[in-house]
Amino acid sequence: MTTLELRSGSDPAERPMVTPTAALGMFRRPVAATGWKAWVFTVDHKKLGIMYGATAMFFFLLGGCEALLIRLQLAAPDNTVLSAGLYNEMFTMHATTMIFLFVMPMSAAFANYFLPLQVGARDVAFPRLNALGFWLFLFGGIFLNTSWILGGAPDGGWFMYSPNSSALFSPSHGVDFWTLGLQITGIASLVGAINLIVTVINMRAPGMTLMRMPVFAWMQLVVQLLLLFAIPVITVALFLLSFQRNFGAAFFDVEQGADPLLWQHLFWIFGHPEVYILILPSFGIISEVLPTFARKPLFGYKFVVFSGAAIGFLGWGVWAHHMFASGLGPVSVAVFSISTMLIAIPTGVKICNWTLTLWGGKLWFTTAMNFAIGTIVLFTIGGLSGVTHAAAPADTQQTDTYHIVAHFHYVIVGGGVMGLFAGLYYWWPKIFGKTLSETLGKWNFWLMFIGVNLTFGPMHILGMQGQPRRMVVWPKKLTGDGFFNLGFWNRVASVGAFTIATGVLLFVINVFRTARKSEKAALDPWDARTLEWMTSNPPKEHNFDAIPTVHALDEFFHRKYEEVESADGIRLSRIKTAEDVHAELNANPDAHIHLPSPSYWPIVLAFALPVIAYGVIFNLTLSIIGAVILLFATFGWVLEPSVAGEDEYDPPPPPPALPPADDDGSPKELASVG
Amino acid sequence: MWMFLGSECLLFGGLISTYMLYRGRHQGNPGPAQVFDIPLTSVSSFVLLMSSLTMVLAVNAAKENDVRNTKLWLTATALLGSLFVGGQVYEFTVFYKEGLGFTTSLFSSSFFTLTGFHGVHVSVGVMMLLALVAIISRDRVTGDRAEVVEMVGLYWHFVDVVWVVIFTLVYLIPA
Numbered sequence: 015m016t017t018l019e020l021r022s023g024s025d026p027a028e029r030p031m032v033t034p035t036a037a038l039g040m041f042r043r044p045v046a047a048t049g050w051k052a053w054v055f056t057v058d059h060k061k062l063g064i065m066y067g068a069t070a071m072f073f074f075l076l077g078g079c080e081a082l083l084i085r086l087q088l089a090a091p092d093n094t095v096l097s098a099g100l101y102n103e104m105f106t107m108h109a110t111t112m113i114f115l116f117v118m119p120m121s122a123a124f125a126n127y128f129l130p131l132q133v134g135a136r137d138v139a140f141p142r143l144n145a146l147g148f149w150l151f152l153f154g155g156i157f158l159n160t161s162w163i164l165g166g167a168p169d170g171g172w173f174m175y176s177p178n179s180s181a182l183f184s185p186s187h188g189v190d191f192w193t194l195g196l197q198i199t200g201i202a203s204l205v206g207a208i209n210l211i212v213t214v215i216n217m218r219a220p221g222m223t224l225m226r227m228p229v230f231a232w233m234q235l236v237v238q239l240l241l242l243f244a245i246p247v248i249t250v251a252l253f254l255l256s257f258q259r260n261f262g263a264a265f266f267d268v269e270q271g272a273d274p275l276l277w278q279h280l281f282w283i284f285g286h287p288e289v290y291i292l293i294l295p296s297f298g299i300i301s302e303v304l305p306t307f308a309r310k311p312l313f314g315y316k317f318v319v320f321s322g323a324a325i326g327f328l329g330w331g332v333w334a335h336h337m338f339a340s341g342l343g344p345v346s347v348a349v350f351s352i353s354t355m356l357i358a359i360p361t362g363v364k365i366c367n368w369t370l371t372l373w374g375g376k377l378w379f380t381t382a383m384n385f386a387i388g389t390i391v392l393f394t395i396g397g398l399s400g401v402t403h404a405a406a407p408a409d410t411q412q413t414d415t416y417h418i419v420a421h422f423h424y425v426i427v428g429g430g431v432m433g434l435f436a437g438l439y440y441w442w443p444k445i446f447g448k449t450l451s452e453t454l455g456k457w458n459f460w461l462m463f464i465g466v467n468l469t470f471g472p473m474h475i476l477g478m479q480g481q482p483r484r485m486v487v488w489p490k491k492l493t494g495d496g497f498f499n500l501g502f503w504n505r506v507a508s509v510g511a512f513t514i515a516t517g518v519l520l521f522v523i524n525v526f527r528t529a530r531k532s533e534k535a536a537l538d539p540w541d542a543r544t545l546e547w548m549t550s551n552p553p554k555e556h557n558f559d560a561i562p563t564v565h566a567l568d569e570f571f572h573r574k575y576e577e578v579e580s581a582d583g584i585r586l587s588r589i590k591t592a593e594d595v596h597a598e599l600n601a602n603p604d605a606h607i608h609l610p611s612p613s614y615w616p617i618v619l620a621f622a623l624p625v626i627a628y629g630v631i632f633n634l635t636l637s638i639i640g641a642v643i644l645l646f647a648t649f650g651w652v653l654e655p656s657v658a659g660e661d662e663y664d665p666p667p668p669p670p671a672l673p674p675a676d677d678d679g680s681p682k683e684l685a686s687v688g
Numbered sequence: 689m690w691m692f693l694g695s696e697c698l699l700f701g702g703l704i705s706t707y708m709l710y711r712g713r714h715q716g717n718p719g720p721a722q723v724f725d726i727p728l729t730s731v732s733s734f735v736l737l738m739s740s741l742t743m744v745l746a747v748n749a750a751k752e753n754d755v756r757n758t759k760l761w762l763t764a765t766a767l768l769g770s771l772f773v774g775g776q777v778y779e780f781t782v783f784y785k786e787g788l789g790f791t792t793s794l795f796s797s798s799f800f801t802l803t804g805f806h807g808v809h810v811s812v813g814v815m816m817l818l819a820l821v822a823i824i825s826r827d828r829v830t831g832d833r834a835e836v837v838e839m840v841g842l843y844w845h846f847v848d849v850v851w852v853v854i855f856t857l858v859y860l861i862p863a
Contacts, residue, residue, distance in 0.1 A: 208691045242695045250702030254801070263790060263797035265706070270794050271713040280702055652819060653828060 043654060044612045055612040057141035060553060062148045063127030064445065069152050070119040076159070077111035078518060080104050082511055085469070089508035091490035091501060101486040102169035103188065107159075109172035110192065113292065114199050115155045117426065120434050121295030122147070122206055125234045127445060129210055131546035132231045134219025134564065136557050139212040141610035142651065143205050149620030150202035157624040158195030161188050168192035171484060173285060173336075174255070176266035176277040181259050187631050190259055193252045194627035200245045200252070201623070207241040210234060219545070221564035225319070228544045228567075229312060232319045233298030236326040240287045240294075243330075248284035251277060260630055278340060282333035290329045292426055293393075294322060296433025297364060300386040303436050304368055306542050307383035308375030311568060314367045321360035321367075328357050338406045339413040347406045354404035358397065365394055380540070381455030385436035388463045392428025396421055399474065414484075417477025423470040427514075432462065435521070442528070443535030447551040454524040461517030468510025472503035538592030543571035547592070548599060559603035570595065613654060619647035689839045693846045700850050703805055704857060707798040711858075714795040718788045724859055725779070732775035733855050736810070739768035740848045743841045750837035758837060759821050765844065766817040769810050776807045799858070806854060809847045816840050 044055040053061060084104055087095040096104060130138055138144050161167045166186035170179040179189050214235045218227070227235075255277070257263040264270045266277060305312045312318060334342055334350040342350075368390050377383070399421040403409045412418055435458075443449045479498055481488060493500040535551055548570050549558050566572045573595045578587045590598075622644035629637025711720055746761035780800070790800045820840055823829055829836055 204695060208695075211691055242691060243698050246695050246697075246699035247702050249699060250706070254706065257797070257801060261790065263801065264792075264794050265710075265797055267794070270715060272794055273709060276706060276709060280706075649819065653823065 044614060052612075054617060055145075055614055057137075057145045057610050057612055057616070058555065059126050059130050059138050059141065059144060060445075060557075062144055063123050063125075065148055066119050066123035066126055066151070069148075069155070070116050070123060073111050073115035073155055074120070075518070075522075077108050077116055078515060080108035080111065082515055084108060085508040085511035087486065088488065088504050090505075091493060092487050096486065098486045099166075099169065102171075102484075103162075103167035105484060106168045106171055106174075106188075106192075107162075110158065110168070110196075111155075112426070113172065113288070114196060115151075115158070117292045117430050117434070118199075118203065119151050121234075121237065121292075122151070122203075124230075124295060124299065124434075124437055124441070125206075125210055125238070128441065128546055129213060129231055129234055130217070131549070131553060131557055132228045132544055133214060133217065133222055134545050134558065134561055135213060135217040136561075136607065137610055138209050139217055140209045142613050142616050143209050145613065145616035146620055147202045147206040147209065149617045150205070150623065151199050153620050153624045154195050154198030154202060157198060157627060158191055161191035161195075164191070173281050174277075175281075176255070176274050177268050177272075179255060179259075179277075180266055190256070190631045193256045193259070194630060197249065197252050197256075198623050198627065200249055203241050204245045207238040207245070210238045211242065214238075219561050219564055222545075223564075225316070226564055226567045226569070228298075229301035229315065229318055229322070230295075230298035233294045233301070233322050236322050237291050237294045240291050240326055240329065244284045244287040244291065247280055251280035251284070254280075256630070275337070275340060278337050279333070282336045283330075285336065286333040287326075287329045289425075290325055292430050293433075294325065296389060296430045296437075297322060299433050299437035299440070300368065300389050302544065303382050303386040303440050304371045305568075306440070306540050307378040307380055307386075308372050309378070309541075310371055310375040311543075311571075312367065313370040313373075314363075315567060317363055318367050321363040324360040325357060328353065328360070332357060335404060335406075335409070338409045351404055351406045355401065358401050358404070361397055365390060365397075380439070381450070381452055381459055382436045382440035382540075384456065384459040384463075385432050385439060388459065389429055389432040389436060392424055392432060392463075392466060396424025396428055399424065412477060414482055415477035416473040416481045416483055419483050420470045420473035420477055423473070424466070427470070428466050432466075435459075435462070438521075440540065441546075443539050444546060444551055444553070446528070447535055448528050448531065448533065449535045449539055450524050450528050454520050454527070458517050458520040458524065461520065462514055465510050465513030465515075465517055468513055469507045470510070472506045472510075475503050476500060476507070536592075537596065541574075541592075543568040545569055548573075548595060550596075556607045556609055559600040561604060562599055573598075613651070615647050615651040615654065619644065619651060622647060689842050693842065696846065696850075700802075700805070700853075703798075703802045704854065707802045707858065710794040710798040712795070714793040717793045717796070718783075718786055719795060720799075720858075721862065723783050723786055723788055725782070726859055728775070728779065729855065729859050732772050732779075733851065735768050735775070736772045736848055736851055739765045739772070740845055742768060743844045747834070747838050747841045750834040753834070755824060758833075759824055762817050762821050762824075762837070766814045766821070769814040769817065769844075773807055773810050773814070776803065776810075802854065802858070806847070806851060809850070813840075813844050813847055816843065 044051055053065065056062065083096060084101070087093050087101060087104075126138070126144065130136065159167075164187060166188045168174070168184075168188035168191060169186070170184055170189055170192075174189065174192065177183065214227070214231060224232075254263070254265040258265045258267070264272060266272050266274065268274065301312055301318055331353045332350060334346055335354045338347055338350075372387075399417070403412060403418070403421060439450055439455055475498055479494065479500060481500055481504075488500050488504060490501075537551060538547055545562065545564070546553075548562055562569065570592075574588060574590050574592065575586045576589045577584050579585075622640045625640030625643060626637045627640075629635065629640055742761045742764040746758050746765060749757035749761055783796075788796045790797060817840060820837065824833065
């Protein structure tokens with residue numbers, strides 16, 4: 015594993031010059047700074063972050079369409095929009111897409127883009143691994159979705175219980191696509207996790223102690239640690255299932271004495287930390303948004319950080335609460351029931367802290383703020399129904415009903431997705447230099463907020479009335495009558511789903527309209543608090559002209575404001591504008607910044623994995639070809655220095671003398687690094 | 689590398705748990721007591737443990753900037769590693785002839801998966817070692833040479849330690 019050299023002023027003469035063409039028999043490395051090559055071969059964390067976000071958004075729309083088809087099918091009794099088989103594929107792919115191809119990568123997008131900026135680094139620790147992670151995610155997602163046209167999508171539900179997932183009950187290749195596709199996106203997450211953890215641990219700016227890190231960076235650290243330890247468990251489970259389906263192993267063959275609970279345990283040991291992997295990034299985002307728009311520091315920063323870490327820790331001890339109905343025995347059930355209730359404590363602490371952050375603040379209701387408050391409200395509802403599931407006797411009644419569906423949609427859509435939208439509206443000016451329309455944004459928020467409640471609120475009633483999840487129809491004769499009849503509330507839920515879709519559509523329209531408008535965002539549009547706002551919008555290739563030295567939590571805020579004593583106590587007084595702070599910081603730019611250079615190998619290596627996976631399903635010869643590509647790419651990667659030598663550029667780099675950096679011109683040398 | 693190894697612990701944890709759950713389930717087919725050849729596996733385990741020693745010597749030599757001995761000990765480590773993998777291939781062949789295929793029973797599936805995964809890890813390690821020798825010979829190491837050798841060493845020791853656990857749980861403790 016090579017270490018990245020990002021120290022400014024490192025002298026390339028210390029290393030022997032390596033020209034790939036001449037010395038290694040490999041290609042010249044890519045150097046394009048513009049055009050599609052600049053994106054495809056990039057290792058820049060900001061470009062990768064944007065690509066993560068765009069791809070995740072695409073999969074979000076795809077998964078959303080699947081959800082709409084499901085709700086269309088359930089809008090009328092004994093409906094025939096989808097056949098039973100197609101319905102199974104639809105809900106499996108809806109869940110898989112939303113979890114693995116939208117919420118996780120969307121939070122990876124924010125982590126990629128903002129983690130280095132928030133801790134004051136120029137890039138992540140292993141930039142090429144970062145690119146590898148993105149391409150693996152993209153190819154894994156495409157691979158998974160090609161199952162639709164190659165013999166049928168996976169149809170076993172997102173937790174794919176055995177023995178239902180064996181070839182006997184699910185004869186199409188769908189489940190194979192599922193196991194191998196998730197294996198590929200799993201490697202992407204693992205690679206990303208290692209990368210981001212090392213970045214946080216090793217690459218913080220001077221003075222940026224752990225307890226001065228923004229909460230978003232903290233929550234991402236916890237999430238990446240969870241991923242680091244959860245992914246290998248699902249990897250094992252997926253391998254066992256693959257070996258069973260593709261090579262005839264006996265792991266889940268009940269006739270030979272296999273234990274169906276093995277899959278359930280392995281899956282949920284991964285699956286429950288996964289739940290926190292989905293929600294904690296959103297917690298991090300709203301912990302940034304709320305203080306900014308309440309014009310107050312986050313109430314109890316340490317409590318928020320440590321309760322986040324506590325959620326991450328306790329999250330490992332609760333997996334069996336997904337299995338209360340599987341006959342674990344009273345002792346296990348009691349233990350997991352209690353540990354599950356314990357998790358409500360740190361979560362409650364966070365909700366209190368957010369509420370108290372708002373208390374007495376000068377609230378500024380931007381769209382981002384609306385989404386953040388919406389997150390608190392909806393997550394609290396979902397969290398409370400979660401506590402009812404922790405009570406095992408109640409849960410045995412609720413298992414596999416719409417009550418569960420209501421709960422996890424309130425936490426994932428209400429808590430996770432709303433938080434991600436808060437992040438999109440909050441950081442959009444930072445990423446693209448233009449602010450999203452607030453008018454459209456408000457419409458977007460209210461439609462989504464009302465839509466979520468319309469869709470998932472009635473599901474509580476449906477669940478208590480006994481409608482099981484994953485049923486393709488609700489028969490007319492079983493709907494009942496009166497206020498609680500199934501028909502009415504199912505229709506309400508379907509109307510709600512389309513309300514959410516309209517909200518999302520407005521977001522897409524907003525994005526396109528904003529892209530076309532010429533008005534640039536202000537340097538510091540929200541009067542923000544953290545380090546990522548101490549550079550231009552969008553940030554330069556090298557993030558900061560000069561790496562700031564950090565003196566406090568909310569460093570940027572403290573550079574703009576000063577506490578002054580007045581007659582009515584201590585008040586904050588503005589001492590500098592954002593422009594002043596920028597000018598001050600950029601007065602002494604760092605000399606000779608070495609950025610990691612673009613590389614062909616991440617995309618080549620990532621491409622090899624789906625080739626191997628197709629081979630496993632259809633023809634092993636293809637796997638061998640994939641393995642050869644994999645080996646070739648690995649060696650190409652290892653033999654390529656992470657930073658290009660000075661002589662590799664075409665045309666050669668300008669002389670190292672730096673022009674004085676000003677606000678809109680980055681030093682010429684960096685432009686060629688691309 | 690430490691992060692990656694932490695993650696690997698869980699991978700092997702999952703595989704070992706699966707094996708421990710299924711090792712008694714072979715329904716009349718050969719079970720652990722019938723097929724295992726403990727003296728043979730002990731010898732190959734000894735070979736693998738010795739490779740950790742040569743790896744330590746390689747890291748030491750790299751730290752003293754002694755290129756010749758670094759290459760020597762890395763090659764020795766790779767050789768011992770290959771010997772271990774060879775022993776495993778031989779062992780699998782014998783088992784197969786005794787009627788224990790991958791698909792025979794729950795015990796066989798989980799046994800071959802667990803030890804197979806370990807074997808693949810050793811093989812990848814051998815490839816890393818050989819590649820390292822090659823790039824050291826041609827002076828193509830990016831970054832600090834001793835650090836790179838130490839990284840590979842960490843991985844190698846980890847794979848070794850996992851084998852100690854597998855050997856104890858799979859071979860030595862009777863089912």
